[in-house]
Amino acid sequence: MCVNFIPPSPQQLREHFKVQLDTSTGWPTETWQDYAAPIILQEDGTSKAVLASFGMIPKQHLPAGVRISTMNARAETIGQLKTYRHAWHNAHLCLVPMLGFFEPCYESGKAERWKISMADGEPFAVAGLWRAWNEAEGDIRHSFTQITINADEHPLMKRMHKPGDEKRSLVIVPADQYQDWLNCKDSEVTRSFLALYPSTKMAAQAVPRKTDKNTGNLNLF
16 A cells, blocks of 8 residues: 655646646645645546645544544445545546655565656656545645555566565556546446556666654654
8 A cells, every 4th residue: 555655846747737736835745644745636627736635534534532544545445435435426536646656565575665656757647536625714625545456466566565465556547548537427437447557667666764854763654
């Protein structure tokens, strides 16, 4: 499961995805749970970018003492689980633009942080769902989750995660299918988009672990 990715810059969002997001604060250069990142959705027949919180249920909307992860939605249960089924059946589909995402690889005998990206180095987009929240101050804010599928037979993604664990992959949407994905209103047709991306068009490399500035400890993610 992907819990960390690199979002595009405002310039990349404009040039590659043809959408613009005006914000005075921008967004972090890496996205983690509850961080804000740009997503692309369809509104009144037009693609638009909004800043959204990573995780379908932001922590401020969870009951006191409850902490769950809703960053990834499994395709197999997306239409049944309460967290995702309303968005799924009401076609609240989005694209999550990014430059790469991170997964753990254990081929060396220990967990190493690997970045998965496109072989040509270009930005790409992952299939997701979005939700709108009415905040107490009167604002409407968005959140999102990424959709994952089984990757036990994928040449690249089967190399990630612990030995013996089920292998999963984000659903990478081909660029020529962006509009078809965003415009799809039939949940059964939507499932036809949930396919593994060709490994020949992907790249992967180990990346150094980061040092926590507050503790000095090395963190995998």
